[in-house]
Amino acid sequence: MTTEQLIEQIKIKKSFLAIGLDVDLSKIPPHLLDTEDPIFEFNKAIIDATHHLCVAYKPNTAFYEAYGLKGWKALEKTINYLNENYPEIFTIADAKRGDIGNTSTMYAKAFFEDLAFDSVTVAPYMGKDSVEPFLAFKDKHTIVLALTSNQGAFDFQTKLVDGKEVYKQVLETSKTWENSENLMYVVGATKAEYLTDIRKIIPESFLLVPGVGAQGGSLQEVCKYGMTQNVGLLINSSRGIIYASQGKDFAEAAAVKAKTLQQDMASILNAQ
């Protein structure tokens, strides 16, 4: 999917919501555990109930790998279901990968070709030659961790290098990489006040913003400091939406939560 197609979907749906499909078998409605593939059945119901309210889905690979082969199979079925039934949806493999060049190419093939995601999150610690192999894929998007939503972000990301924080070095350096137009960045909603500075470095790039909801970030703050003319934001919510109910009404309850966020987003877009 091109960035232009993503922007078009945001305008059509008046939503820049990404829903995190982080399926924990101990948290899903118990009645699903009797089905052959509880993870996929859960995702399918959530997707069918919420696809008109969001522009992206973001399965975090950890939740699938934890269940081994059947987890990976559920991930494969989920992305195939999305690509077949809702091709207008932007798909994000939240995998936080990164390795030396030839190995990063294998990861890129795994997520862009084998699973056919539109985008993948990557960690920047290993530098240019660990990220560029992902950037080489046309109409695919590589979402680099810049400033994450967790407390540990202050351990290294905000440390000063030559008077400039490490995450700003990541933003600036990454702009010089080949095919950098395929870059997006992760910036946590819990650090909305940093967005003014971030937008000075990357005025147009899309940001994937986790941390609204369960982690305490504010949608309004993120939009105030981070929104661009083309919106430039994908706000992710996972637990706050998908675990709204543990009953048989879980998908409808998720849709209610998603609708609330979508309506807040529509108000913000209408006021622009």
Place this chain on the structure above:
Amino acid sequence: MTTEQLIEQIKIKKSFLAIGLDVDLSKIPPHLLDTEDPIFEFNKAIIDATHHLCVAYKPNTAFYEAYGLKGWKALEKTINYLNENYPEIFTIADAKRGDIGNTSTMYAKAFFEDLAFDSVTVAPYMGKDSVEPFLAFKDKHTIVLALTSNQGAFDFQTKLVDGKEVYKQVLETSKTWENSENLMYVVGATKAEYLTDIRKIIPESFLLVPGVGAQGGSLQEVCKYGMTQNVGLLINSSRGIIYASQGKDFAEAAAVKAKTLQQDMASILNAQ
């Protein structure tokens, strides 16, 4: 496996070699492609031919994920084969994972419980709460990327923060994390001259050292600057060993390459 058991194996085998099982279907002997599971058949033959010469195997997850479900299945079969037939071998999932706390716990479960690896590599960019969930597992080892073997290591890892390189900040900060005795570190062999400084910060910790062979690092240099009383090194070689031949003799050819490295290691250990 405990660190003491690993040290014991190193002394018995006079080897601190880790063999990287980075299986690329375009590089393995063509006759294996007709088998039901070429990746596993390749690994099994390599393991059977080399297990007495090394103390560890390190599959890099990228090479398995790139083949989707059948790749993940081959990874599962490989680790099960190792645990059943060669329980004295230290196993490393080279996965370079890392995420916010509850998600890192899922990754830890994937590699330590579901797949039952002894260790996993993790990226430090997201800080303390992204690594500590791995450290909570008893007799499991978390191998943090410190100074990697690739060119991109110079993009961020060697940048100065308060007069000290980022990778040194990672080493020092990680020592304060809970259960830090379960930490090991990745330091590339291509940067052997940094090992003197590194040993001042972590005098005893085991280092996983990639980059000897294909990437140009020197075994002698790494040992000169990085070896401890308990050896403290796992030297990894992947392509240099496993792709020694594309013929039917591939496993024997791999054993010859592994034997050469093991003999060099034995000489170094005997000279200690």
